[in-house]
Amino acid sequence: ELKIINFWEKNKIFEKSVKQRPVTKQYVFYDGPPFATGTPHYGHILGLTSKDVFPRFWTMKGFRCERRWGWDCHGLPIENLAEKDLKISEKKEIEAGGVDKFNAYCRSKVLGYAEDWGKVVRRMGKWIEFDNSYKTMDKSYMETIWFIFKKLYDKKLIYEGKKILMYCPRCETPISKAEIAMDNSYKTVTEKSIIVSFKLKGEKNTFLLAWTTTPWTLIGNVALAVNSRMDYVNVKVGSNYFVLCKESIEMINGEKYKIVDEFKGKELVGKGYEPLYETAEGKAYVVVNGGKSVSSEEGTGIVHLALYGEFDYDIIKKNKLSIVQHLDEKGRLIKGPEEWLGEWFKDLDKNIIADLDNKNLLFKKLDFSHSYPFCYRCETPLFYNAVDSWFINIEKIRDKLLKESKKINWYPAGKVEKRFEYIIKTAPDWTISRNRFWATAIPVWKCSKCDEIRIIGSIDELRKNAVEKIPKNIDLHKDVMDNIHLKCSKCGSVMN
Structure with a gap:
């Protein structure tokens, strides 16, 4: 094998295989670049091998197949490595020490294992x-990202908004579902789930039962959702009355009960209840209709609503309910019982369970095994968080994506094609921004006075519009871009 490799290199066989084929007859092969933050393992070798087969095949069929290696230099992998080396534990330390110094360190370490990769690829x-x-930190590459971003924005396919996203409190950034799924970041965990008693106002000893697997979200509870068309029952247990959907009556298991009333969920809509923790200001603590999304498959048919869930957020906005974001960017409590302020969200569970038990509002405590997402780089438990971010509008292009996918020759046919089709059909709008430092800066400038937005698509365009003089070798990373300003065309103020 070594003899063959040496022959290829000495006689430049690969280079000749490309040059001898016409430019007019090309086979283009897109190959995602790896990170150079560690040595290659067998999984990489398997992928590299399969990706070598197809270009060779098409080369032998007479096609010109250019292949150029690339490095993914940006993002959490290198930032986590830098934080570990610099003994940084949170985002504020990076800002205090200087983003420019942090980025310079990331740059110095980003190709630390390139030589090891080269040996493996050759062997x-x-x-x-x-x-x-090519490298994703190259100015030419980053400028291309700017060009694409502006193109998408001009076509109204990019927007800024607040959505519920997977969020890492250690890295302090949203993470897309695709990233989590791609890196198999879900782990099976067993945690305490609880059935909570919410006391109905104006009805003696009557409680609504809601099941949750995330007790920490109860501090931010603003409403309870029912299905207006589903059947509910009021059951008497001792001297108290508990309301839940009829099909979930087994949740009362272990208690001696009697059904005293039966009705549709619509009869509960609009009723008020006493808050567990009074954190909301404005409209809150009311029963709302959650529609078909509220079912009897899991839980009690009554869903506790807090900001930290996609369904929850949609219903909260629809009903113009109070917004309570009781965790900070590090996942610590900033709103709620004073004695728990500063507690990490996962540590709140045990406090809340004990507190509800003391108040006789804990109906039942259950062990619950489920698949839970962890950060694919730092392995911190994630949670759904309401985050301001930039999105690509998948909904606008969904039909076109499905139509184009029909033109692809799938191997193996059938199952793989259906899986890809399902991914497109169910894909949410794609969050593309990250609240981090070592990456391509998003080319958006906002006016400090009137909020006017300006998107820059190239270095030439930046040079024409910047207040400061732009050097020839301008770096497009955040630490440099934060010091470049534009003049607002609308009001004349500074744009940052």
Whole structure:
């Protein structure tokens, strides 16, 4: 094998295989670049091998197949490595020490294992232009991202908004579902789930039962959702009355009960209840209709609503309910019982369970095993959080994506095609911004006075519009871009 590899290199066989084929007859192969933050393992080798097969096949069929190695230099992998080396535990420390210094360190470490990768690629016999690699931190690459971003924005396919996203409190940034799924970041965990008693106002000893797997969200509870068309029952247990959906009556298991009333969920809508923790200001603590999304498959048919869930947020907005964001960017309590302020969200569970038990509002405590998402880089438990972010509008192009996917020759046919189709059909709008430092800065400038927005699509455009003089070798990373300003065309103020 080594003899063959040496022959290929000495005689530049790969280079000749490209040059001897016409430019007019190309086979283009897109290959995602790896991170160079660790040595390659067998999983990489398997992927590299399969990605080498197809270009070789098409080369032998007479096609010109150029292959150039690339490095993914940005993002959490290198930032986590830098934080570990610099003994940084949170985002504020980076800002205090200087984003420029942090980014400089990231740059110095980003290709730390490039030589090891080169040895593996050569030894396995993969044909690719390795030494002349492109890097996502190259100015030309980053400027291309700006160009694409502006194109999408001009086509009204990019927007800024607040959505419920997977969020890492350690990295302090949203993470897309695709990233989590791709890296198999779900782990099976067993935690305490609880059935909570919410006391109905104006009805003696009557409680609504709601089940939750995230007790920490109860501090931010603003409403309870029912299905207006579903059947509910009022059952008597001792001297108290408990309301839940009829099909979930087994939740009363272990208690001696008697059904005293039966009715549709619509009869509960509009009723008020006493808050567990009074954190809301404005409209709150009322029963609302959650529609078909509220079912009897899991829980009690009554859903406790807090900001930290996609369904919850939609219903909260629809009913113009109070917004309570009781955790900070690090996942610590900032609103709620004073003695718990500063507690990490996962540590709140045990306090809340004990507190509800003391108040006789804990109806039942259950062990619950389920799949839970963790950060694919730092392994911190994630939670759904309401985050301001930039999104690509998938909904606008969904039909076109489905239509184009029909033109793809799928192997193996059938199952893979259906899986891809399902992904497109169910994909939410794609969050593309991250609240981090070592990455391509999003080319958006906002007016400090009138909130006018300006999108820049190239260095030339930046040079024409910037207040400051732009040097020839301008760096497009955040630490530099934060010091470049534009003049607002609408009111004349400074744009940051």
